[in-house]
Amino acid sequence: MPDKKPISSVNDFVVRFANVNGSGSASANEMFARAILRHGVPVSPRNIFPSNIQGLPTWYEVRVTEEGHLGARGGVDMMVAMNPQTWDKDVAGIEPGGYLFYDSTKPMPSTKFRDDITVIGVPLTAITNSTYTDPRQRQLFKNIIYLGSLSALLDMDPRLIEQLIGEQYKGKEKLLSSNVHALHLGRDWALQNLKCPIGLRVKKSDKVGDRIFIEGNSAAALGAVYGGATVCAWYPITPSSSVAEAFTAHCKKYRHDPETGKAKYAIVQGEDELASIGIVIGASWNGARAFTATSGPGISLMTEFIGLSYFAEIPAVIMNIQRAGPSTGMPTRTQQCDIIACAYASHGDTKHVLLFPEDPAEAFEFAAAAFDLAERLQTTIFLMLDLDIGMNHRLCRPLKWDDARQYDRGKIMTAEMLEEGRDFGRYLDVDGDGIPYRTYPGTHPTKGSYFTRGTSRDRYARYSEEGTVYADNMQRLVRKFETAQDLVPRPLQANAERPTKYGVIYFGSTSPAMDEAIGLLEARGHQLDRLRIRAFPFHSSVASFLAEHDFVYVVEQNRDSQLRQLIVNENGIDPVRLVPIVHYDGTPITARFIAKAIGDHQDHLKVTPLRKAVS
C-alpha cells in the first residue's frame, strides 16, 4: 500500500501516456480520449511531441473533466509509462497518491518506483508476444492491449471502445476483429489479475452534449473551404502543415465538379514561404480568394510581401499557427509569440488585421470571415492560431453555416460600372471609409486598367514621389484601418458577480485556462472582469474596459507580453496599469498558473498600499 492515500476521483483526473514516437501509440491514445467522450464526459487531450519522426519521447495527456475545463491542468494522476528513456522523470511527475501503469514483463528494481503512488504492472510484452509473431503487429497491438487494461482499471464501458474500433475499421473486418481481440486481451488480464477499478473512474455522464471533437487546423481549413478559398499555396512547417493537408483533404471531398471531376481549387506546395505568399498575392490581385498557412519563421520570410499587400492593397489571408520562437525555437511547442511580428509586419509604417480564435469552432468561423475581411479591406488578414489549438483535438460547439450567406467580395468596379462612366481611381477614397475600388485584370477593353506597384502613387495609381501625394495615401490607409475596427470580431466581456476595479484581458488558446482560473480566483476572494480580445485593430470597447478598471492583467503566452505592448502602443495608456501575466515555457498555460500569478498580485495589492502610504 502506498504511503499516501490513493487519489480517488470520478471524471476528474489527468492521464498521461509516455511513449516513443513512431510506435503507433497515437491512435490508441486518441481512441482512449474518444472513448471517454463517448461516456458523455468531456476530455481535453494534448500531444506533447518532439521535432522528430521516430525514436524520441512523446507524450499524450488526457484531462478527463466532468466540469468541462478544457485548458491544461498541470500535474499527472496516472502515468502510463511506456518509454524507458523517460521513466525516471515520468515517475517523478506523478501527483502524490497517483498511479503508475507500466509493462511488468521485465522485473524492475524497487528503487525505480515511489512509495507514495500505486504501481500497476501489466505484462504487456509477454501478453503481446504470446499472441502475435509479426514485429509490427506486436508493436501496434501492445497499444490496444494497454487500452484494454486501462478500460478495466478506470471502469470504462468496453462496448463504447468496441464501437469506436468498429467505426475506425469499418469495412476492414480483419483489422476490426483483431483490434477488438487485442482490447479484450488487455482488459481480461486486468480484470483477472488486478483490483479493478482503481480510485480514478470514468462514469457515464451527459456533459458533452452536441459538441464536436476537432483539431483547430482542420477546422480552419474547413473554414477556408466554406469561406470560398480557391487558391492555397504553402510550404511545410510545423505546426501549420496540417492546415494545408486538411484543406487538400476537404477539397478532395467537397470541391470537385460532380460531372467533370475537375477541381474547383488549386493547391500549390511552394518552394518556400516567399513563393507561397507571392502566389497568394498574385491570385488575390486577380480576384481569387487565396491563403497560405505558416508559422513564425515563415512569417519572417513573408514580410516583404506583407508590406506590398498593405501598401498596394491586395487581399491575402495568412494563417499563422504559432510556435515557440525566436529562430527555429521550439517548433513543436506552443506560444502566442508573433503578435508584434504580425501586427506590424514589414518595413515602413504598416499595420495589419489579426484575428484570435479561441478554439476550433472560432477557427472555422474566423477563417471563413478572414476572406470576407481580406476582400473588403483589401489587405492581409492574419488568422492567429497556435499549436495548442491547431494540433490538438478540442471539444467545441458544432460548426455552423448559414446557407443564405454570400461572400463579401468587397468594392469591385465591374465592366458595367465603368461603362456607366463611374470615376475609377484605384486609390480614390470615394466613400470616406478609406477603402477604394479595385478592378480585376481583364475587366474592360479600355477602362479600369491600372498599374499595381509597391512604389508610391497617386489616387489614380499613377507613379508619384510627391510628398503630399505619399502622405495623402498613408493617411487614407490609417482611415481604412479605423474602418477595420468595426468590421472585425468584437471583444467579449464577462463581468464578475460584484463590481470590481480589476480586470483581465486574454485571447486565443488561453481562453479555457482563463475561464477555469476565474473560478479558482473567486474561491480565493478575487473578483475580476474579463475581456477576451478577438481581433486587432482593437475595438473601442477595449479602451473603455481599460478606463473602467484600475489594474488590468494581460494574460498571454510569450515572454515580452506582446499583446500588452500592442494595447499600450495603440491606446496610449499608462503601462503601469497593465500587469503582464506571461507563460512562455512552450507548454500550454494552465488555470493553476494564472490563478496563482493573479492571486499573488492581488494579495500583494491588498496589503501593500497602506505600507506604501506611510513609508
Next chain:
Amino acid sequence: MTYIAKPKFHHPGLKKNALGYTHRDYEGKISTLCAGCGHDSITASIIEACYELSIEPHRVAKISGIGCSSKTPDYFLGNSHGFNSVHGRMPSVLTGANLANRDLIYLGVSGDGDSASIGFGQFAHSIRRGVNMTYIVENNGVYGLTKGQFSATADRGSKSKKGVTNTDNAIDLVAIALQLGATFVARSFSGDKSQLVPLIAAAIGHKGASFIDVISPCIAFNNHAGSTKSFDYVREHNDAVNRLDVLVGRDPIAVDYAPGTVQVVEQHDGSKIALRKIDADYDPHDRLGAQTFLARHAAKGQIVTGLLYVDPDAEDLHEHLNTVETPLNTLEADTLCPGSAVLDKINASLR
C-alpha cells in the same frame, strides 16, 4: 521618375489589325529608361507581337519584379493590368494570378538580377511547374538601377565599366530553363527585332512555360569594350540557329524562305511557327540536343539565338492540377461552399 502620359491622337491612316486596333492601342506610357536602352526595343517588339497576334490588350496581365526591365510593363499595353511586384518574385505572383484566372495571357517581364540572382529560385520553380506564361528576361548582365554592379549572368572575365573583372561564373538562364523542363525556350537580341517579334508571338501562342532570354545591352553601364553584353559583342558573336515566322490562321503571312530548310510547327492554339533553319542539323524538338548544342557553342564563345526548343503538346499547371475550365476567380458561394447540410454531417462524424 515622373509619370508621363502619351498623347492619344494618331494618324487616321494607321494600319489596323483583325480586331481593328492600331499599334497605338498596344502602347503604354512614355519610357523613362535611358535613351537607346535595349529594353525599349524589347518593349517595341512586345507591342509588335501583340498587334500582329490581334490580342485584346486588356486580356493580357503584365507582371514584373523590380529593376529597369521590370519597369517596362508600364510602357506597353496601357489597357492591360500590370503588376510591378517584389524584387525576384514575379514568377510566384504570376503563378498565383494564372491560377486565379486561366483565361488571361500572362506576360512575365524580368531582368537578369531579378531572375538569375535574387529570384533564381522562383524562376526555376515557375518553369518546373509549367505555368502557362511567356517569361521574358531582359538580360544586360548588370544592375542598371543601382548603377552598374555585375549580375549573375555576367560572363566570367568580362569587365565592368569601372574596369573590374568579373571572376564569378555566369548563369545561362536558357540552359537552366531547358534543364528544368520549359516547353518553349528561345534566346534573342534586343537589337534583332525581326527575330524577336516572331519569337514573342510564338511564345504567347505556346501553352506552357515559355522562356525567352533577350540579350539587351545596357547603354549606360554595360556597352563598353570588355563587356560581353554590348551591342558590338553580341552582334559579332551571335549565332542564330533559325529565324521564324508565326502564321496565325486568319492572316497568312507570306514567308520568304528557301524550300527544304523550313520546318513548320503547329502550336496548341492553332498558330503555326515556320522555322527557317540556318543550322541544318538543328532539331528544335530535341531537348537533349538543344542542351548539347548550347554548351558546345558556349564553349566557343558564341551566343546561340533563335528557337532552341519547343514541345507543341506541352501541358500546363492547370492540367497538372486538373482545375475547372471556369476561371477560379469567378466562382461564388453557390459552387464553392458545401453548405450547412454537409457541415451537419461533418459535425456528426466528429462526435
